[in-house]
Amino acid sequence: EPEVTQTPSHQVTQMGQEVILRCVPISNHLYFYWYRQILGQKVEFLVSFYNNEISEKSEIFDDQFSVERPDGSNFTLKIRSTKLEDSAMYFCASKPTGMGTGELFFGEGSRLTVL
């Protein structure tokens, strides 16, 4: 069964460092997302991406965050200068269908620990 894959599974970084989290969405999907989950809390929307541009972003997704689809398969989340409060599980998700429809398929997540 096709799945969303994420790397790395866990990254530890120093505050102020740049981090790139990578995702390979399901191959025929066109809509891509990043969500995050701080330990013990609910899952929160960060950003949606379609047709090589951001469709929607939350207030969490500030100037320190960026997303990119550098080639036909990868979808990346970059945090330019990490803060302690960026420590969380980051989930990539994708779906095949358009705005307002369809079900998101999530990856297993990348745990980011900022020291």
Place this chain on the structure above:
Amino acid sequence: GQQLNQSPQSMFIQEGEDVSMNCTSSSIFNTWLWYKQDPGEGPVLLIALYKAGELTSNGRLTAQFGITRKDSFLNISASIPSDVGIYFCAGRPSYNTDKLIFGTGTRLQVFP
């Protein structure tokens, strides 16, 4: 912002028992989704609901989209140990957004 209140926060049940959990909001949602999350993994979709009043089953799981569009419930019948995990409801607040709002989660523990 829009919030989904999920209850109960946690449940401890015996294997074989039925389970019910629900999600409520003060605002309308156009889609309700129920996900299960195992420790250290991503949410896995259980059931998707798209119309008010819709009742959908997936094996031992049944979920309903409330008539008011402000609530949804998930029932699990005859629970088994592998049902253990955190169950999240998630809603899409309008057709003009792809953003999902997640509930606070219900942690289910099943004892043999």
